[in-house]
Amino acid sequence: MKTRKPHIILKLAMSADGYLDNEEPFLFSNEKDSTAVQKIRGEVDAILVGSNTLRNDDPSLLIKDPSIVIERVKKGLTPQPKRVVLCGASPLNPNAKLFNDGMAETIVFRSVNAKGDEFFTDLVKVKTYSSDRCRIDELCESIYQLGIRILLVEGGASLATQFIESGLVDSLRIAYSPKLIQNKRATKILTANSILASMHLHKIEYLNDMYAQTYRSNQTSTE
Numbered sequence: 001m002k003t004r005k006p007h008i009i010l011k012l013a014m015s016a017d018g019y020l021d022n023e024e025p026f027l028f029s030n031e032k033d034s035t036a037v038q039k040i041r042g043e044v045d046a047i048l049v050g051s052n053t054l055r056n057d058d059p060s061l062l063i064k065d066p067s068i069v070i071e072r073v074k075k076g077l078t079p080q081p082k083r084v085v086l087c088g089a090s091p092l093n094p095n096a097k098l099f100n101d102g103m104a105e106t107i108v109f110r111s112v113n114a115k116g117d118e119f120f121t122d123l124v125k126v127k128t129y130s131s132d133r134c135r136i137d138e139l140c141e142s143i144y145q146l147g148i149r150i151l152l153v154e155g156g157a158s159l160a161t162q163f164i165e166s167g168l169v170d171s172l173r174i175a176y177s178p179k180l181i182q183n184k185r186a187t188k189i190l191t192a193n194s195i196l197a198s199m200h201l202h203k204i205e206y207l208n209d210m211y212a213q214t215y216r217s218n219q220t221s222t223e
């Protein structure tokens, strides 16, 4: 049976030498790119990240531009997209911003074997799956069942790789920083080229010293 899934947008930022993260803090974005990303967040029902991104970056995953929030509400959307975290059985930081700021609904998908749910406040919904690893198609189906129809996947590398390999991505936006990381221990996505065979280049954005390419799946009929 075909997976019922949201429309999936995968967003990645890469250094000029193809890395996605670094041991030292690295700013992948510039102001124009951040504005463009805010607009993408404005269109989606939820944003998904992997648990290491939460541990390492502690993102809020919020829309900060009030005019985008107003436009969402006019369209009947929630002011902020829901925030979804995928984790296995490893512990999460209960002090992470998105578990405590009360700015948007936050949902954690975690293994039934994970411990520490008592740390979550009422602001956090926990959904469990039965093994230590969750299949991406099953995760997408569960996210769809929560009423989420457009999902933005914001990394990190492990999650992005699994989405690419799942073939479920409808739109892939890669923003390229002009800066080099030059650290062989940093992460690259090795499978990124293989996905492009089943996609076509839809748009290039020129963002001062950066640019971003958006690819669309050849299978996606919408938009």
Ligand SMILES: NC(=O)c1ccc[n+]([C@@H]2O[C@H](COP(=O)([O-])OP(=O)(O)OC[C@H]3O[C@@H](n4cnc5c(N)ncnc54)[C@H](OP(=O)(O)O)[C@@H]3O)[C@@H](O)[C@H]2O)c1
Residues within 6 Å of the ligand: 011, 012, 013, 014, 019, 020, 021, 022, 028, 049, 050, 051, 052, 053, 054, 056, 057, 086, 087, 088, 089, 090, 091, 132, 133, 134, 135, 136, 154, 155, 156, 157, 158, 159, 160, 162
């Ligand atoms: N350049 C970019 O576009 C970008 C975007 C976002 C983040 N990042 C960077 O990426 C780094 C983190 O990337 P990462 O690859 O280490 O981690 P990640 O993708 O953020 O998270 C990986 C973790 O998510 C959980 N997970 C992933 N797939 C799962 C599955 N199928 N079932 C159950 N749990 C699953 C596991 O959690 P457990 O550990 O709980 O088992 C796993 O350790 C951060 O340092 C961040 O700065 C880069």
